[in-house]
Amino acid sequence: xxxxxxLRWIVFAIAAFVMNFPVLATLVxxxxxxxxxxxxPSLWIEAPTLENFATVLTxxxxxxxxxxxxxxxxxxxxxxxxxxxxxxxxxxxxxxRGYGRAILFPLVVNLRALPLIIFAIPLYMMYAxxxxxxxxxxxxxxLAIVNLPLALMLLVNAVAEIPVELEEAAHMDGxxxxxxxxxxxxxxxxxxxxxxxxxxxxxxxxxxxxxxMLTTREAVPMTVGASFFFATxxxxxxxxxxxxxxxxxxxxxxxxxxxxxxxxxxSMVAGAVKG
Amino acid sequence: MIxxxxxxxxxxxxxxxxxxxxxxxxxxxxWPGGPEEAALRAVTEVYNAKADLAAENKVxxxxxxxxxxxxxxxxxxxxxSTAFDINLIATYSIGxxxxxxxxxxxxDQAGAVFGDTVLKTMQFNGAQYxxxxxxxxxFLYYRSDLIDALMADDAAKAKxxxxxxxxxxxxxxxxxxxxxxxxxxxxxxxxxxxxxNPDSPTRYGTVIQAKNLLFNMMVFHSWPRxxxxxxxxxxxxxxxxxxxxxxxxxxxxxxxxxxxTPPDSTSYEYxxxxxxxxxxxxxxxxxxxxxxxxxxxxxxxxxxxAPPAGPDxxxxxxxxxxxxxxxxxxxxxxxxxxxxxxxxxxxxxAYAKAGGAPxxxxxxxxxxxxxxxxxxxxxxxxxxxxxxxxxxxxxKALAVYEAQAKEFTGYWAGTQDLDTALKNAAASMAExxx
Amino acid sequence: MKQERSVENAVLAxxxxxxxxxxxxxxxxLSLVYGxxxxxxxxxxxxxxxxxxxxRDVTADPTFWQAAWFSLRFGAITAVLQCALGxxxxxxxxxxxxxxxxxxxxxxxxxxxxxxxxxxxxxLVLHEFAGPLPHxxxxxxxxxxxxxxxxxxxxxxxxxxxxQWTPFAFLLFLTAFQSIPDDLREAAAVDGTxxxxxxxxxxxPLMMPTVFVALFIRFIDGFRVFDxxxxxxxxxxxxxxxxxxxxxxxxxxxxxxxxxxxxxxILLFVSAFVILALAQRLMRRRTP
Numbered sequence: 001x002x003x004x005x006x007l008r009w010i011v012f013a014i015a016a017f018v019m020n021f022p023v024l025a026t027l028v029x030x031x032x033x034x035x036x037x038x039x040x041p042s043l044w045i046e047a048p049t050l051e052n053f054a055t056v057l058t059x060x061x062x063x064x065x066x067x068x069x070x071x072x073x074x075x076x077x078x079x080x081x082x083x084x085x086x087x088x089x090x091x092x093x094x095x096x097r098g099y100g101r102a103i104l105f106p107l108v109v110n111l112r113a114l115p116l117i118i119f120a121i122p123l124y125m126m127y128a129x130x131x132x133x134x135x136x137x138x139x140x141x142x143l144a145i146v147n148l149p150l151a152l153m154l155l156v157n158a159v160a161e162i163p164v165e166l167e168e169a170a171h172m173d174g175x176x177x178x179x180x181x182x183x184x185x186x187x188x189x190x191x192x193x194x195x196x197x198x199x200x201x202x203x204x205x206x207x208x209x210x211x212x213m214l215t216t217r218e219a220v221p222m223t224v225g226a227s228f229f230f231a232t233x234x235x236x237x238x239x240x241x242x243x244x245x246x247x248x249x250x251x252x253x254x255x256x257x258x259x260x261x262x263x264x265x266x267s268m269v270a271g272a273v274k275g
Numbered sequence: 276m277i278x279x280x281x282x283x284x285x286x287x288x289x290x291x292x293x294x295x296x297x298x299x300x301x302x303x304x305x306w307p308g309g310p311e312e313a314a315l316r317a318v319t320e321v322y323n324a325k326a327d328l329a330a331e332n333k334v335x336x337x338x339x340x341x342x343x344x345x346x347x348x349x350x351x352x353x354x355x356s357t358a359f360d361i362n363l364i365a366t367y368s369i370g371x372x373x374x375x376x377x378x379x380x381x382x383d384q385a386g387a388v389f390g391d392t393v394l395k396t397m398q399f400n401g402a403q404y405x406x407x408x409x410x411x412x413x414f415l416y417y418r419s420d421l422i423d424a425l426m427a428d429d430a431a432k433a434k435x436x437x438x439x440x441x442x443x444x445x446x447x448x449x450x451x452x453x454x455x456x457x458x459x460x461x462x463x464x465x466x467x468x469x470x471x472n473p474d475s476p477t478r479y480g481t482v483i484q485a486k487n488l489l490f491n492m493m494v495f496h497s498w499p500r501x502x503x504x505x506x507x508x509x510x511x512x513x514x515x516x517x518x519x520x521x522x523x524x525x526x527x528x529x530x531x532x533x534x535x536t537p538p539d540s541t542s543y544e545y546x547x548x549x550x551x552x553x554x555x556x557x558x559x560x561x562x563x564x565x566x567x568x569x570x571x572x573x574x575x576x577x578x579x580x581a582p583p584a585g586p587d588x589x590x591x592x593x594x595x596x597x598x599x600x601x602x603x604x605x606x607x608x609x610x611x612x613x614x615x616x617x618x619x620x621x622x623x624x625a626y627a628k629a630g631g632a633p634x635x636x637x638x639x640x641x642x643x644x645x646x647x648x649x650x651x652x653x654x655x656x657x658x659x660x661x662x663x664x665x666x667x668x669x670x671k672a673l674a675v676y677e678a679q680a681k682e683f684t685g686y687w688a689g690t691q692d693l694d695t696a697l698k699n700a701a702a703s704m705a706e707x708x709x
Numbered sequence: 710m711k712q713e714r715s716v717e718n719a720v721l722a723x724x725x726x727x728x729x730x731x732x733x734x735x736x737x738x739l740s741l742v743y744g745x746x747x748x749x750x751x752x753x754x755x756x757x758x759x760x761x762x763x764x765r766d767v768t769a770d771p772t773f774w775q776a777a778w779f780s781l782r783f784g785a786i787t788a789v790l791q792c793a794l795g796x797x798x799x800x801x802x803x804x805x806x807x808x809x810x811x812x813x814x815x816x817x818x819x820x821x822x823x824x825x826x827x828x829x830x831x832x833l834v835l836h837e838f839a840g841p842l843p844h845x846x847x848x849x850x851x852x853x854x855x856x857x858x859x860x861x862x863x864x865x866x867x868x869x870x871x872x873q874w875t876p877f878a879f880l881l882f883l884t885a886f887q888s889i890p891d892d893l894r895e896a897a898a899v900d901g902t903x904x905x906x907x908x909x910x911x912x913x914p915l916m917m918p919t920v921f922v923a924l925f926i927r928f929i930d931g932f933r934v935f936d937x938x939x940x941x942x943x944x945x946x947x948x949x950x951x952x953x954x955x956x957x958x959x960x961x962x963x964x965x966x967x968x969x970x971x972x973x974x975i976l977l978f979v980s981a982f983v984i985l986a987l988a989q990r991l992m993r994r995r996t997p
Contacts, residue, residue, distance in 0.1 A: 005808070011801060015802075015816065016812075016815045016816055020818055022834050022869075022872070025834045026822075037839065038550060041843075041844035087725055093718055093721040099722065100722055106981075106986045109985060110985060113933050113977065113978070113981045114933070115953070117961070118970055118971060121354065121753060122739040124350055125354055134358075144728070144732075145733060148729075153926060157922045161918065206825075206826075212342075213346075216337065223823050224340045228341075231308025235490065236549065236566075242830075246823075254818065261810060261817075346962045353751075353753055487944045488943055538855030539837055539856065539858050541858060542862065542942045542943075547836055550836055556838055673963070681944065685948065685949070687946065688949070691947055
């Protein structure tokens with residue numbers, strides 16, 4: 001049985017074009033020379049150039065895009081994995097036992113509504129004391145806080161969707177709590193864990209303000225480093241370079257999304273076969 | 276208060292622990308991106324190459340993000356960061372950072388090299404807080420080809436007078452931009468706007484950058500100043516709700532309402548305004564001197580002169596960037612030595628030659644006439660037309676600019692009327708400048 | 710047994726609680742002190758206790774309420790738009806996605822770009838003279854709306870936010886939709902249920918929890934919007950695009966009124982806490 005796809009392809013194409021229009025414009029701009037950017041606003045490139053990418057990818061005594069990328073990668077990994085680790089057992093306790101639902105859940109979830117930057121001063125003082133200023137670990141820990149609400153919400157949602165019968169069956173078999181959690185619940189949460197990881201990684205990767213405040217030299221992340229490339233005097237913007245930086249900065253999370261999506265579909269197919 | 280003493284103790288402890296290993300070099304936090312950085316790198320090289328300079332006093336540079344620079348600096352300084360010994364300051368933010376900095380003594384040559392007007396841009400409460408490095412002011416940029424064509428065409432001149440009569444109530448003649456008053460500026464803007472004059476070669480007569488942003492207020496300030504406007508009088512009373520500000524604000528408002536500036540202007544800042552002018556669809560605008568290179572490259576027939584005059588004279592808002600001493604610096608001696616050297620003629624000339632834009636006294640600038648003729652113009656305008664508003668370096672000057680930006684752009688965008696805007700601005704300023 | 714359970718619960722809650730305390734414990738305490746004190750950047754270590762003055766200042770500040778209203782409106786509108794679009798796309802495109810997984814990668818690109826960078830690029834994309842959108846509008850229709858002028862700026866921001874974050878809702882819904890067991894659908898197909906009916910009667914009810922979660926997350930994210938708006942139009946003429954985050958940020962860093970910024974944040978947090986706690990209680994009562 002083959003569902004007809006032609007109309008769906010059209011809808012996909014329209015949605016993809018409209019949602020990606022600014023991205024497309026960015027991609028196009030990245031291949032224009034600075035003269036052409038101000039002269040030619042269309043999406044057609046008259047004289048494609050790689051000079052913007054060369055500017056971004058060349059290591060100079062001050063600008064090292066690979067260093068920023070590495071910092072972002074390390075900090076974003078900490079910032080996306082750690083919240084899942086600490087939130088997973090809690091999510092299960094909240095769903096199955098209602099433990100912490102009344103206070104802790106709204107407390108954590110609402111952190112997302114707060115502009116956390118108001119904590120900049122005490123955090124800065126604390127980080128200075130602990131030697132966490134300008135370190136990837138320090139930035140990563142904070143990004144983990146940023147991602148905690150989303151991780152908890154998505155994991156609570158995921159655990160709630162696991163049929164309780166499955167867990168009961170395991171319980172009848174005499175599985176103890178750790179075994180139940182890690183051998184039964186965790187695998188069933190895999191799609192949600194992957195989604196959480198992808199969202200968390202992207203959020204952490206794209207964070208700007210704390211990256212700015214908590215680093216100076218060693219741990220500067222890509223978002224902050226990016227602005228080094230395109231600033232000109234008087235608050236001007238070199239649009240070509242800015243676009244190229246954006247493209248480079250978006251590649252790692254894009255790659256991750258691509259790989260991880262395979263996993264999500266893969267696990268779902270497996271689940272369907274089993275179920 | 277108990278928690279007060281506790282906090283003090285904690286802070287002391289934190290400061291002790293945060294100290295860490297003493298850095299040998301002098302670290303300078305500079306203004307990233309653009310010619311300021313290139314120039315600072317060049318002079319640092321000159322300085323570090325000096326034979327008599329001890330290794331522990333060599334200068335090392337640090338650049339953070341330009342986006343959010345001052346917010347980060349605020350947090351760094353307030354928390355007593357020792358990551359740098361010397362940091363960037365700007366005229367409008369000296370008061371804000373002064374509590375975390377120390378005054379400096381400049382070299383004996385400083386007065387002669389920079390001149391008093393420029394040195395003043397780095398002073399707060401009578402003390403010198405930094406060496407001026409770059410000076411910014413505004414030019415009137417205009418399309419000389421269009422203006423020349425207008426002056427040579429009698430029919431066009433008649434049309435110009437007619438438009439001036441209709442919208443400004445008097446039959447004005449086109450004039451050379453160097454002789455413009457703000458009324459001429461407005462009349463010219465209307466004439467070159469297609470919705471008013473279908474024959475106009477440009478879509479808009481001017482572009483006013485009116486995003487709710489403090490820098491945009493600086494560009495605007497030359498306008499009310501030339502009508503005698505000021506933030507406050509000598510007794511400290513707020514004088515923003517004055518005829519001068521009313522006239523300038525409503526003249527500008529007229530340009531917004533009549534579509535003589537692009538309808539998106541209320542979201543424009545430096546980059547957008549330049550892009551509009553570069554596209555050839557704008558006849559004249561007031562913009563930072565830093566834009567000269569970009570604008571003349573895009574439109575070869577571009578003339579520059581000082582901003583238009585008002586009944587009180589011709590003015591241009593000036594502000595400077597400079598370098599000053601962090602109170603928590605770990606190598607104060609080395610830092611002071613570098614700052615002193617920066618205020619010598621040798622350093623200033625090297626800085627200018629490497630692309631920086633120091634505000635120089637006429638005599639110093641003359642030595643650069645061959646390399647940097649633009650600095651002669653900037654230096655001349657700064658000493659002849661330059662002004663800083665009363666209170667322009669106060670502790671909360673930055674917030675004053677921001678309060679005005681919010682209220683004035685609100686008026687231009689039509690979210691509030693002139694009386695409300697001025698009343699709110701005056702109230703905020705009274706609170707901020709008391 | 711009961712005691713064993715509470716020990717277990719404590720162990721389960723341990724990691725998250727310890728982590729929160731370690732990173733946010735000290736900042737929260739100090740922020741509470743600041744919230745009830747006259748604090749500026751000069752008096753960080755010597756805040757002067759001032760009772761509820763900051764809270765009175767905040768609630769008397771019209772900009773605070775303007776920001777709250779902007780954030781509520783922006784959050785609600787964008788959340789509904791994104792979830793409606795995301796749901797429609799997820800359900801309609803599911804058969805396509807199942808066969809060609811790469812299509813998802815294309816659709817989620819917008820949310821991978823940093824919001825601050827997105828805001829920056831919109832400054833170019835929407836520029837009347839240098840931007841592609843007005844360029845094509847002018848060359849095809851001889852006219853282009855003022856996207857960022859006072860009349861349209863709110864709509865433009867809503868559209869920009871929706872375009873960037875619909876993929877988020879789309880991805881959540883797609884996962885939920887695909888985890889609906891196939892036998893349910895097959896059973897319905899055997900019964901001769903039409904696709905539209907299948908969606909309303911079987912699929913949507915099964916996806917409802919995800920719909921709520923998505924609406925909630927998107928609302929919070931719209932409510933706290935910061936980077937993209939701030940880069941694109943700042944606080945807006947007359948402060949007309951000041952979101953709650955922008956208000957707190959500007960009060961805190963730009964005006965240096967730390968106590969007042971803290972007070973605003975505390976008010977925001979407490980009201981959000983109360984609303985969410987109440988909503989949860991309601992939900993639990995309805996689903997015993």
